Amino acid sequence: MYLQHFGLRHAPLGKDGKDLWDDGALAHLSERFNWLLQAPGVGLITGEPGVGKTAALRSLSDALNPHRYQVVYQPETDFGRLDLYRSLAGALGVEPSYRRAQLWRDIKQRIAEMVDGKQLLPVWIIDEAQNLPVEFFRYLPAFLNFAFDARDLVTVWLVGHPGLAQTLERAPYAALHGRIAARVHLRPVVERERFALLIGHALKTAGCQHTLLADSGMEVLRQASKGLPRIAGRILHTAMRLAVPKGLNHLPDDLLQQAIEELR
Structure with a gap:
C-alpha cells in the first residue's frame, strides 16, 4: 500500500534494491572479493x-x-x-x-x-x-x-x-x-553528508520523485539508525506506512519519531 502511495518500485534500503550506494567501501570489498576469485x-x-x-x-x-x-x-x-x-x-x-x-x-x-x-x-x-x-x-x-x-x-x-x-x-x-x-x-555511515547521500540514493533508486525528508528529519533518521542502513530502512518503511492513512506525501519529523517509537 505505501509503495503505491509514494510511487515507489520497491522499499528504500529494502532487500529488493539492487543498485547499492557506494562511496568507496563497496568498491574496496569488490576488489578483495575478486582477489579471492583469481x-x-x-x-x-x-x-x-x-x-x-x-x-x-x-x-x-x-x-x-x-x-x-x-x-x-x-x-x-x-x-x-x-x-x-x-x-x-x-x-x-x-x-x-x-x-x-x-x-x-x-x-x-x-x-x-x-x-x-x-x-x-x-x-x-x-x-x-x-x-x-x-x-x-x-x-x-x-x-x-x-x-x-x-x-x-x-x-x-x-x-x-x-x-x-x-x-x-x-x-x-x-x-x-x-x-x-x-x-x-x-562501517556504519555516520557522517551527516554521507548519510544524506545514502538516503537520497536509496529513495531515488526506489522511484521517489520528490523530497520526503526535511534536513531536520534526515538528522533524526541518522541519529536513530546510528548510520546502519538496515535500521534506517526499517524506520523509513514504518514512517511511510504511518503516513498513508494521514494522506501525507512526505515524512514530517514527528512522524519519524512515531516510527522510531513503534520499532522500539
Whole structure:
C-alpha cells in the first residue's frame, strides 16, 4: 500500500534494491572479493549487524558467471561443525556421510573434480560466522589442505560481527588466521553528508520523485539508525506506512519519531 502511495518500485534500503550506494567501501570489498576469485583463499568480512555485509555479498555473487563459480551461501551457523560440512556436501551434490573422515574426503574429491574437470571454483560464504563452533575454526585449515597444501581449490568467506576478527586472532586459531588473504571491515555511515547521500540514493533508486525528508528529519533518521542502513530502512518503511492513512506525501519529523517509537 505505501509503495503505491509514494510511487515507489520497491522499499528504500529494502532487500529488493539492487543498485547499492557506494562511496568507496563497496568498491574496496569488490576488489578483495575478486582477489579471492583469481587466487582462492580465505577472506574475512566484519561489521555491525545491519551495516550491509550480506547485501553487498549478494550483489557481488549475483554478478558471477555460474559456469565459472559455484556460490554456496550458508547462514545457518549455530550447529555442530559436522552439520556445516554436511550442508556444504549437499550444496555440492555429494551424499553426506555420517563419518567425518569420509565426509571430508568426499567433499574434497568433489571440489577437486569441479576445479580440474569443469574449471568451476566453489565460493563458500559462511554468514553469521561469529556463531560458528570454535572447533570449526581450529580444523578448517586441515579441510583446506589439498595436495600437501600445494593447491588452493576453494574460496571461503567468513562473514560476521566485529568480534569475529578478535576471535580469530587467538592462539588456538593461528593456522586459520595465517590463511586469511583478504580482510574487509564495513562501517556504519555516520557522517551527516554521507548519510544524506545514502538516503537520497536509496529513495531515488526506489522511484521517489520528490523530497520526503526535511534536513531536520534526515538528522533524526541518522541519529536513530546510528548510520546502519538496515535500521534506517526499517524506520523509513514504518514512517511511510504511518503516513498513508494521514494522506501525507512526505515524512514530517514527528512522524519519524512515531516510527522510531513503534520499532522500539
